[in-house]
Amino acid sequence: MKANRPSAPTLRDIAEAVGVHTTTVSRALNPRTQNQVGADTVRRVRKAAKDLGYQPNPIALSLRTSRSRTVGLVIPDITNPLFPPIVRGIESALEAGGYSGWIVNTDNDPQRERKLIESLRSRQVEGLIVATARLEHPLLAELHAAGVPLVLVNRRVEGIDVPCVTADDAAGVSAAVAHLAGLGHTRIAHLAGPQTTSTGAARARAFRHAVRDLGLSDEPGLVVECAQWSEEAGASAARSLLDARTDVTAVVAGNDLIALGCYDVFGERGIDCPGDISVVGFNDMPFLDKLRPPLTTVHVPHHDVGVEAARMLLDGIEDPERPARSMLLPVSLVVRGSTAPR
Amino acid sequence: MKANRPSAPTLRDIAEAVGVHTTTVSRALNPRTQNQVGADTVRRVRKAAKDLGYQPNPIALSLRTSRSRTVGLVIPDITNPLFPPIVRGIESALEAGGYSGWIVNTDNDPQRERKLIESLRSRQVEGLIVATARLEHPLLAELHAAGVPLVLVNRRVEGIDVPCVTADDAAGVSAAVAHLAGLGHTRIAHLAGPQTTSTGAARARAFRHAVRDLGLSDEPGLVVECAQWSEEAGASAARSLLDARTDVTAVVAGNDLIALGCYDVFGERGIDCPGDISVVGFNDMPFLDKLRPPLTTVHVPHHDVGVEAARMLLDGIEDPERPARSMLLPVSLVVRGSTAPR
DNA sequence: CATCGTTACGCAATCGATTGCGTTGCCAGC
DNA sequence: GCTGGCAACGCAATCGATTGCGTAACGATG
Known part of the structure; x- marks a missing residue:
């Protein structure tokens, strides 16, 4: 029928x-x-x-012109609260340009990602907004070489000149460290995101720079890498950190989910936050003000990230010879109840 | 290019x-x-x-056959945490059937909804999963009359025989009321969702039945309608309720966001939850266990809702003469920290 | 009047897959 | 040997929009 x-x-x-x-x-x-x-x-x-x-008829138009006025949005998982506002920002900018977006969830599985992108391309999508980049990402390199318009969100990739839209990680982490230092903390740990992602690496580097600049302890043991950007991986790393040392009074978490993992471990070990240990997250995902304690975090304007990414992609579709440019969006520290004077 | x-x-x-x-x-x-x-x-x-x-080439296939192996997912707003897991459930069932889903966000605007659905249909979507139904919904009636395969999620519509997948609202509200009664509460209020939605009406009706069945007070003033399914509307209704009376010791909220609105009002009025007033939400959206107090709520298996809706739609596409059938998914009460003995 | 240039429009093909109908070849039965 | 039926395949059209090239008409100029 x-x-x-x-x-x-x-x-x-x-x-x-x-x-x-x-x-x-x-x-x-x-x-x-x-x-x-x-x-x-x-x-x-x-x-x-x-x-x-x-x-x-868009179908007939696509068949004749090999164009579809659609683009692909490649994200890890729409249930991660980080992505819905980004998607809404993307959508609004696409809509203004007469485009629509296909959302696909890769679950951080490279094979699934490849299959989904193939599927998108067979539907003649005119470009891709990718939020799943790893520092080394062969598929993105292939796509770029094939001339597929690309924009990365939240992360960069190495070796190819692809435009990206990220938050100002360095400024955010620096502000978090400065805030904690201002509260008198001197032994501050960092639960870093996966170092295979540009975001994980950039925030860890910014952390090391910030503590050095402030003359705080920068011993390597104060940085623990999380296997994933998740609450579970955050909890695991927090356990490792607290098993190894008892002198840490504050934690800069790679993102809010990792910070939630800290909360979990504090709960199981009877550690008071922020009385015993202060925590700062990153991203300001929804409902953080409802937590107890409400999470202090670095606010990222996610909707704007989405809007800028989509605009950038549409620009690239319009003018493929356009030089790749990237954008750092300003962040701000939102102080709530998870940080207190040492 | x-x-x-x-x-x-x-x-x-x-x-x-x-x-x-x-x-x-x-x-x-x-x-x-x-x-x-x-x-x-x-x-x-x-x-x-x-x-x-x-x-x-799916484009060529679509043009020739007027089919696309895609369906439309019509939701109010992907940033509402209720929807991402539903979307993931839908996606997984569609994928298993060789279909893909286009997500559109209507922002609860009927004009926007009509425009978006027109757009979907021009792309030859083979059916629609709609999570935006109002009890009276002319557009859905038109689509149904035109033979468009439809499945509703979370809500029903009146006057047309369209299959829907909803949680067992009555059982959930009944369990919430029974839980509170078991804790000794006798004056239980209900902050109902909009009565223009089937969900709002069904939960309010179930509330009235449950309190009557348990011999508790069922005076009309104990039910206040919220204008939207949102935290803000929940807060507004909670203020109205508490301005009108001081004898309420427990609230059954229409959904979790409305319950969050209660938290807000309690905070601004120095009301202790659950010491002074207990609260039960509905839906069990993510991170409720992180709230303080962790919210007691009715758990709805959202992913399964999505899976069943997609299966039902694919069945309807396969066999248009198939009788419309609806599905109630079982819910369960998750007791956390927002409810205590009176 | 003849020629040239420009504007407006039509013809036919294309995109890539599907589908109804017709043709051809083969085999079985009479 | 002839006829009929069936299987395998090809032809041509279709879906709905775009696009290169050609033609016709008109006006201006010599």
Whole structure:
């Protein structure tokens, strides 16, 4: 059974109504070819199109032009609260440009990612916004070499010149460390995100720089890498840290989920936060103010990240020769209840 | 610039390689028509297709067949934590059936919804999963009359026979009321969701039944309707309730966000939860265990809701004459820290 | 009047897959 | 040997929009 309306008007219907050929109808309705059709004919064609309720068939358009006015949004998992606001930002900018986005969830599985991207490309998506980049990412390199317009979100990739939109990780981590130092903390630990991601590496580097700049302890044992950007991995790393030492009074977590993992471990070990140990997260995902203690975190304007990524991609589709440029969005520290004076 | 790979093999390439017509290639590759082609030819065609890395062009397929193997997912807003797990459930069931889903966010705006659905339909989506139903919903009635396969999620619509997948609202609210009664509460209020939605109405009705069945006070003032399913509307309704009376010792909130609104009002009025007033939410959205107090709520298996909705829709696409059937998924009460003995 | 240039429009093909109908070849039965 | 039926395959059209090239008409100029 056909799911589509049985009698959608086509160019042919308009052509019959006006008494011209379908070529003329097509040209009259297309702003780029409209100058090839007489003004009176354009007027009559447009009127007929409106009267008949004509809408171009995007499928036919795609088949003929190999374009679809759609792009692919490649994210790890829409249930991660970080992504819905980004997706909404992307969507609003795409919509303003007459585009739509296909969302695919890779679950951080490279094989699944490849399959999903193949599927997107067979649907003629005109570019990809990718939020799943690893520092070394062969598939992205292939796509880039093939001329597929790409924009990365939240992470960079090495070796290829792809535009990306990220938060200002260095400024955010620096502000977090400065805030804790201002509260009198001198032994501050960092639960870093995976060092295979640019974000994990950048925030860890910024952490080391910040503690050095402030003359605080920068011994290597104060940085523990988490296997994933998740609460569970954060908890695991927090346990490792606290098993190894008892002198830490504050933690800068790679992101909010990792910070939640700290909360879990504090709970199981009777550690008071922020009385015994202060915690700062990163990202300001929803509902952090509802936690107890409300989480101090680095606010990232996620919706704006999405908007800028989509604009950047549309620019790249419009002008493929355009030099790749990246964007750092400003962050801000949101002080809530998880940090206190030492 | 074309975004697609420049040399994707077509049926024509296979036909040339094997020395048969493209019709034969098409039929050999299609399990439904394969019996019309000789076994040896099928073997040779399949080999050539594999060697050439042939993938059917979904755009061409859609244009010819008016089918797309895609469906539309119509939700209010992906940033509402309720929806990502539902979407993931939908996605996994669609994928198993060889389908993909287009997500559109209506922001609860009927005009936007109509425009987005038109757009989906012009892309030949084969059906719609709709999570935005109001009790009276002219657009859904039109779509149903036009034979568009539909499945509703979380809500019903009146007057048309459309299959839906909802949680067992009555059982959930009944369990919440019974739990509170078991703790000794006798004056229990209900902050109901909008009565223009089936969910709002069903939960309010179930509340009234439950308190009557348990011989508790059922005066009308104990039920306050929220204008939206949101934290802000929940807070507003909680203020109205507490302005009007001081004898309430427990609240059954229409959903978790409304319950968060209660938390907000308790905070601003120095009310202790659960010492002064207990609260039960509905849905068990993510991170409720991280709140202080951790929210007692009715757990809804969202992922399963999504899976069942997608299966139901695929069934309806496969067999349009299939009688509409609906599904109630079982819920369970999750007792955390927001409820205590009176 | 003839010629040239420009504008407006139509023809036919294309995109890549599917599908109804017709043709050909082969085999079995009379 | 002839006829009929069936299997395998090819032809041509279709889906709906775009696009290169050609043609016709008109106006301006010599």
